[in-house]
Amino acid sequence: MDYNFHWRPVFNKLPDLLEAGLLTLEVSLLSMVIGTVLGLLLALAKLSPLKPARWFAITWIELARNTPALFQLFFFGFGLGAFGWHLSPFLIVLVGLSFNNAGYLAENFRGGFQAVPENQYRAARSLGMTAFQATTRIVIPQVFKIVYHPMTNQMVWAVLMSSLAMMVGYRELAGETQFLASKTFRIFEYFLAAAVIYYVIVKIILGLSRLLAWRLFRYE
Amino acid sequence: MNETVTFFSGFKINDLFFLGEAALQTLMIAAISISSGTLLGAICGWGLAEGKTVVRWTLNSILDVFRSVPLLIQLILFYNLFPIIGFDLGPFASGIIVLSMYTCALVASVVRGGIESVQQPMRRAARSLGMSYLQSMRHVIFPIGLRAVLPSWIGVALGVLKDSALVSVLGYVELLRASQILMTRTQEPFLILALAGAFYFALSYPLSRYSKQLEERWAS
Amino acid sequence: MIEIQNLHKYFDVHHVLKGIDLTVEKGEVLSIIGSSGSGKSTLLYCINGLEAIQQGEVIVDGVSVHDKGADLNRIRQNLGMVFQQWNSFPHLTALENVALAPRIVKKLSKAESLAIAEQQLKHVGLADKLDAYPSSLSGGQQQRLAISRALAMEPEYMLFDEATSALDPELVGEVLETMRMLAEEGMTMICVTHEMGFARDVSDRVAYFHDGVMEEIGTPDQIFGTPVSQHTQKFLANVR
Amino acid sequence: MIEIQNLHKYFDVHHVLKGIDLTVEKGEVLSIIGSSGSGKSTLLYCINGLEAIQQGEVIVDGVSVHDKGADLNRIRQNLGMVFQQWNSFPHLTALENVALAPRIVKKLSKAESLAIAEQQLKHVGLADKLDAYPSSLSGGQQQRLAISRALAMEPEYMLFDEATSALDPELVGEVLETMRMLAEEGMTMICVTHEMGFARDVSDRVAYFHDGVMEEIGTPDQIFGTPVSQHTQKFLANVR
Amino acid sequence: APVQADKLDDVIDNGVLRCGVVLDFPPIGFRDENNEPAGFDVEYCKDLAKVLEVDYKLVPLTWSERLPSIVTNRTDVVFGSTSDTLERGKTVGFSIPYVLYYSQAVVAEGSGVKSFEDLKGKRVASALGTMQEQHYLKYAKKWGVEHLYQGYQSENEVFLAVAQGKADVGITSNTTVGPIVKQYDNIEPGPRMPWETDYTSAIGPRKDQSWLNYLNLFITHQVRSGRYDELWGKYVGGDAPELRIPGVYY
Ligand SMILES: Nc1ncnc2c1ncn2[C@@H]1O[C@H](COP(=O)(O)OP(=O)(O)OP(=O)(O)O)[C@@H](O)[C@H]1O
Ligand SMILES: Nc1ncnc2c1ncn2[C@@H]1O[C@H](COP(=O)(O)OP(=O)(O)OP(=O)(O)O)[C@@H](O)[C@H]1O
Numbered sequence A: 001m002d003y004n005f006h007w008r009p010v011f012n013k014l015p016d017l018l019e020a021g022l023l024t025l026e027v028s029l030l031s032m033v034i035g036t037v038l039g040l041l042l043a044l045a046k047l048s049p050l051k052p053a054r055w056f057a058i059t060w061i062e063l064a065r066n067t068p069a070l071f072q073l074f075f076f077g078f079g080l081g082a083f084g085w086h087l088s089p090f091l092i093v094l095v096g097l098s099f100n101n102a103g104y105l106a107e108n109f110r111g112g113f114q115a116v117p118e119n120q121y122r123a124a125r126s127l128g129m130t131a132f133q134a135t136t137r138i139v140i141p142q143v144f145k146i147v148y149h150p151m152t153n154q155m156v157w158a159v160l161m162s163s164l165a166m167m168v169g170y171r172e173l174a175g176e177t178q179f180l181a182s183k184t185f186r187i188f189e190y191f192l193a194a195a196v197i198y199y200v201i202v203k204i205i206l207g208l209s210r211l212l213a214w215r216l217f218r219y220e
Numbered sequence B: 001m002n003e004t005v006t007f008f009s010g011f012k013i014n015d016l017f018f019l020g021e022a023a024l025q026t027l028m029i030a031a032i033s034i035s036s037g038t039l040l041g042a043i044c045g046w047g048l049a050e051g052k053t054v055v056r057w058t059l060n061s062i063l064d065v066f067r068s069v070p071l072l073i074q075l076i077l078f079y080n081l082f083p084i085i086g087f088d089l090g091p092f093a094s095g096i097i098v099l100s101m102y103t104c105a106l107v108a109s110v111v112r113g114g115i116e117s118v119q120q121p122m123r124r125a126a127r128s129l130g131m132s133y134l135q136s137m138r139h140v141i142f143p144i145g146l147r148a149v150l151p152s153w154i155g156v157a158l159g160v161l162k163d164s165a166l167v168s169v170l171g172y173v174e175l176l177r178a179s180q181i182l183m184t185r186t187q188e189p190f191l192i193l194a195l196a197g198a199f200y201f202a203l204s205y206p207l208s209r210y211s212k213q214l215e216e217r218w219a220s
Numbered sequence C, D: 001m002i003e004i005q006n007l008h009k010y011f012d013v014h015h016v017l018k019g020i021d022l023t024v025e026k027g028e029v030l031s032i033i034g035s036s037g038s039g040k041s042t043l044l045y046c047i048n049g050l051e052a053i054q055q056g057e058v059i060v061d062g063v064s065v066h067d068k069g070a071d072l073n074r075i076r077q078n079l080g081m082v083f084q085q086w087n088s089f090p091h092l093t094a095l096e097n098v099a100l101a102p103r104i105v106k107k108l109s110k111a112e113s114l115a116i117a118e119q120q121l122k123h124v125g126l127a128d129k130l131d132a133y134p135s136s137l138s139g140g141q142q143q144r145l146a147i148s149r150a151l152a153m154e155p156e157y158m159l160f161d162e163a164t165s166a167l168d169p170e171l172v173g174e175v176l177e178t179m180r181m182l183a184e185e186g187m188t189m190i191c192v193t194h195e196m197g198f199a200r201d202v203s204d205r206v207a208y209f210h211d212g213v214m215e216e217i218g219t220p221d222q223i224f225g226t227p228v229s230q231h232t233q234k235f236l237a238n239v240r
Numbered sequence E: 001a002p003v004q005a006d007k008l009d010d011v012i013d014n015g016v017l018r019c020g021v022v023l024d025f026p027p028i029g030f031r032d033e034n035n036e037p038a039g040f041d042v043e044y045c046k047d048l049a050k051v052l053e054v055d056y057k058l059v060p061l062t063w064s065e066r067l068p069s070i071v072t073n074r075t076d077v078v079f080g081s082t083s084d085t086l087e088r089g090k091t092v093g094f095s096i097p098y099v100l101y102y103s104q105a106v107v108a109e110g111s112g113v114k115s116f117e118d119l120k121g122k123r124v125a126s127a128l129g130t131m132q133e134q135h136y137l138k139y140a141k142k143w144g145v146e147h148l149y150q151g152y153q154s155e156n157e158v159f160l161a162v163a164q165g166k167a168d169v170g171i172t173s174n175t176t177v178g179p180i181v182k183q184y185d186n187i188e189p190g191p192r193m194p195w196e197t198d199y200t201s202a203i204g205p206r207k208d209q210s211w212l213n214y215l216n217l218f219i220t221h222q223v224r225s226g227r228y229d230e231l232w233g234k235y236v237g238g239d240a241p242e243l244r245i246p247g248v249y250y
């Protein structure tokens, strides 16, 4: 082996990497929040009897699920740029991830709505609750429980996916890593450090999610 | 400047061939990675479902890494690691190795789920007829588990097909990279992205529809 | 009084209720029997407006349920309903299950609704399960919970849709006991049931449904002793 | 002959069978009754070695099932078993379901095993369902399929674990009929059941289990007429 | 004792020269209309292989991959306009300069950028891992406008960004400005950057002195034979710059 590892520069830059890790968390979390809201709307649109709403939802969902995420980022970058729409690198990543998350989450939500037994809604209505009351008090809490796990997975997926930001010039963890590595040419060392940080972020998310689930779903 | 040398030129017919060739590369990378990853993943999944605690724990923690670190980072890491440890693997080989391991990790959990979905009762029924462990695996658990697994396996395969776009980061000219090259040469980002997107979509959409149908058919 | 006149119900082209005429008086207990798919559940859903109807009328205490102007939420408060399955709300404790509707539908105060809930749960013998989640209750307890939840709205009518048929045999007894108790207290009840013993002992009248038609209705003695319709005879022979 | 001597079974620290002694003679039909969780299923699983035991012995035709050297696959061929949940193999037709084990376990030729399968399916009244997949069969038909699948191995004993309790009431009859037929043909049977009618009419003896203990065993008349144990009395009162 | 083979021996023995090039730097390196590699650097690779009497294998690289490809032994040499900084010299070996540049901006039409100082407050883009990036970021830091900087994977993306209006200014090399301005209607030549002339070298493994010697020799021969002038004239146009550095021996 002809290669000498240089770890010191990586250690020196660790604060920068960790800071970039926070950006990663920020952009993925934001994209989850936006994706959840949009996903819920898309799920309802897809279940609605309105044809245009259904078609809009289906188009969005299928495009998001059947093309590469990187392609979607490029699209929101240079694709839209062709029409004179300019998003900053941060917005490209945020919009791209939110678009993708919404597509995947919508399907989860739809599955969740369908998994709550219809008698739950009927039971609520038979007690005199309005449609809105039955939906918000009885159905949605149960849907939330069903989609909680898939949502956690989507959050992890969003964190992993956010690394694509590197390809469109946003300096979250992967982008910052590439930036630092390109200055010192120690690609392997830097990216190994990044890999470890990603791993830790993912584990923290999963741990927190488990903790939260334990608090939220005592009734199981 | 010499008139015969042009650096930029519009989109031409033979660029379609260039894209087509790149699409073939995408398919090839995906096909090889999916098949080798599936094979490996099936073995690992069996170990996860039926192995001793030590085996399960070890396998799980290794495979977990592939699921918790962005694929992009994995690709860069291994691409730079192989030459360091003395193998000069090009982007193609590196990409396939990383994608295969990634596929393996995903397939393993799918297969584990499949084996576990053939619940105790079915195994007991098989064993109570006098079948040996291997006979019950081969004639009962495996064929029934396969049904449970096939839709999710298609999901994994489509995911890998889309993720193969990331091999572009190693400079390998697959579909998305080719689009990028053409995009900057021809200044027609929208047209070219639309072509690439359509290719992925045309491949992914029917298959995901099919897998949904399978799921519904076999759910009953 | 519940009056059903020439009720027709379709699911798309599928004709599920083919002209039902039926009157249930205050204080009466009516059991409905019949084989699977004959439209028994659908009838109950039509009575409290959970399913739309295509022809005929359902009149509860003089109000036409399927009228455009009908205040369904109000009517339903008067028609307690217990289903075969998935009755209790899994994310709420027993007490919360029962107290929710009085609070948000009847707009009672939190304290009032909890007091009513506690009282109703005691009524059905769940005094020691107030803070339990449904998942930790047996099937029988869950059904009694569902009954008390309906009772908490102080309905004048109770509709039971095979309230015992998803239960383990051992748990059927406690639920039937509760239903019997209600009947003795004078509640007006329509019970779709597979429990012939209950139908025979408790009901004032028994109706037999076959393929969307009410083929026979009469006292338990008539229906079980001298059924007229061939279908009824065959059904009763099968169920023993 | 099946002999069970001082059988103890634990799940971790949970003592599920607490010293069972029981002998079932050739040709005998034994029904086991008892409330949920009393260990009835576990006993059946211990008899054919699907669960390990911690103390005691199970001897089938002179062979100790839980001996290290015991050829379990061989013993099990002699002990047909039918479970509560219908567990016909969903990926195989009825005929293939029945023919599979004779072919791969007994190593019969394809033709032979198909012939046996066809014969057994006719035996349980499924002659017209040979090529149907389980998903297109009713619950009762699936249970009869499971019975014929066990019979195809030509066992000398049949173990039934609540074979009818997951069925719609209407479908129970056909399965009990099939079991009755087997009993009349002289099959040795151990039937865990909730069907008191069946236990009373068909069994030679009835055993009552309570909390891992066989509290009482005797003729149906003894158990149903003059039960000694308080638990038995209470159980029978509940189930009626 | 057997003499340890060096890179020069290896290349001759393998019969293949693995030559790294960057293909989004027209006219020095680019893909022609058949999407085949072309340009000044590509010709140098071919010429080097020819004098070594071996085949050549072009390895397309991004800017940031140039040094790692040498370090991890994926290329034998990179003709990739690599500036000869002392920092980089810790990692790879440099030949004598084979071509010179200075940095120059291209600006979006109507951006009003006339001098270097005008860049303050503008959205500035360049390719990741280039000298331009590193020089400019020093000024950006001083001005406190780092957040306005955009780093792209390739120079072509930089130009596309300026053309689409994502960025106001792209920093590139003087050689590139001509073709770019010709290509895009809405891009104009911008001011020259204030930092020093860019001396760029071929790079190879740091420890392989004999290989670097050979590269030096190759570069001087390219100049003496007139090939340097010829290729410069063909791809860039005009007179090729003097490779001598005033006031110092190389
Ligand atoms: N939402 C629905 N959409 C379409 N058809 C329905 C729907 N609900 C019920 N049906 C059909 O209407 C008919 C009557 O169903 P219903 O549930 O009322 O029968 P039931 O007598 O209650 O049977 P069971 O004893 O199985 O509960 C059946 O053929 C059923 O398939
Ligand atoms: N695999 C297992 N692991 C741990 N405990 C078990 C397992 N299987 C059964 N048990 C426990 O052993 C006890 C006896 O169970 P078993 O299934 O034999 O009861 P049963 O009499 O068949 O009841 P049922 O009428 O509900 O089928 C129960 O308390 C049950 O929870």
Ligand SMILES: [Mg+2]
Pocket: C040, C041, C042, C161, C162
């Ligand atoms: Mg019903």
Ligand SMILES: [Mg+2]
Pocket: D040, D041, D042, D161, D162
């Ligand atoms: Mg049992």
